[in-house]
Amino acid sequence: TTSQIGLLGLGTMGAALALNIANKGFRIAVFNRTTQVTRDFAVQAGDLAARITPTEGLQDFVAALSRPRAIILMVPAGQAVDDQIAALTPLLDAGDLIIDAGNADFHDTNRRAAAAGDVRFMGIGVSGGEDGARHGPSIMAGGDRADWDRVAPILTAIAASHDGVPCATWMGPAGAGHFVKAVHNGIEYADMQMIAEVYGILRDGMGLDNAAIAKTFRTWNDGALASYLIEISGHVAAATDTLTGQPLLDIITDAAGQKGTGRWTAIEAQHLGAPVPVIEAAVAARNLSSRRDERAQGQAAFGAAPQAMGDALTATDLERALIAGKIICYAQGFAMIDAAARAFDWPLPLPDIAKVWRAGCIIRSVMLDDMATALARSDANLMLSAPFTDLLRDTHVTLRKVVAQAALHGLPVPALSSALAYFDTMRTHRGTANLLQGQRDFFGRHGFERLDRDGTDFHGPWAD
Ligand code: NDP
16 A cells, blocks of 8 residues: 655654654655665654655655655755755656645745646645654645645644644745744744843842742743743753753853744844844844853953842742733734735734644743734734733833843843833834934935825925
8 A cells, every 4th residue: 555645854853753644544655865764763663664664765755655646855944955856856746746844944935836837845834843743743834725735634633733723724825834934933032032031130130040940930831921931941940961960051051053044034024024123132142142252252351240139020020021021022923924924915824823833833832822812803913902912011011120120230131122122112102213204304305204294205404
């Protein structure tokens, strides 16, 4: 009997996804560039091997699939994807489907979808890391709706589910799935950064040790902040290094890596004119984190900041600041997706996107369930939707207090302060861009509008 689906690329994610597919009762054929990896995988599959067909050549791989074929690619984003499409296409028939499940730049997915001919192409974002891929990821699909409908029975079966609703949804054509995955990752950067900033206050401002910090995260994980990222932050803070017996967190270098999805989100947001400043701050913070030597020079030149803040803040203050920061950050992310829906003419259903993120993915949290409800009820900015308006009324003063105390004590909180600046901007009717318009008219005759008259091309007295 032939396999219902194929998977190419048995790395961390591909192997886990293949086991998940077999575990859900589907017959799957697998192929990997390095043959030994395929052989090891077949052994490691155990009982599931009965539903897995390992193949050692592309022709055998393609021949093992029932038609019309569907093949998932799980290889590094970029050239490897183009190479595999080029290698597979001549072996495939009209109506066969290639699905790129890696972290592609959605512009690449747009290009590949546009270039697809008789052999169909989809791009799907898969989130949840290795464990998610094995036991239930969150899946954000892009491509032709008919192609999605064909593979949806398998992809919804392997996805995470929240209250019985699968976390796998069609977001729109072409690169729509990879676009939503990129924004997911951007929000992930921001969520992580805000937690790290609060960790800095707990550690350097309030003088808590790792055990107390871990306990604080555990407590928060029972409240409004309950989420995978708060949960794992607690585990990381509590961990002991196996080499030295020291608290693990104290020996991890403070320089963060990144693969680019957060940066893509920030850049795309600028293109769309729908800024996501909290995500931008998080991307910048990762970049600056890697300049350790420069920071050492800075500390030598200016001295260390006072940092210790006594009892100026409580852990509850920090929890409330994080709640406010999180709502503001997600408001930006959803506003960006909304702008993309208009600019690209894609469905990008906001409530369904919030639903897909409720389980399986890295940013999963209890708050996303309320966000799904709020976004279904109203298309206003999330900050202006119940229950988030009330939550923000309740917490923004504390966010201000935390940002102010951090500033006074020299503790950098770029993402939280950016969230506060966005909040203050969006609640200020009379802003200061009148001066910008005056400046622009002065040096460039760009003209301005007036509050007291209709028309768009007024000039200042300098025009004469
Ligand atoms: P790995 O490095 O673990 O695996 C890469 C796989 O791709 C291997 O099977 C490798 O084969 C194969 N491969 C590499 N280059 C080529 C090539 N030029 N031609 C053919 N096959 C190739 O990567 P991951 O599983 O971590 O990541 C795969 C994709 O999933 C990436 O796009 C990643 O961004 C994305 N992703 C990863 C997540 C994670 O948590 N790791 C989460 C979500 C998405 P070989 O054995 O021969 O080297």
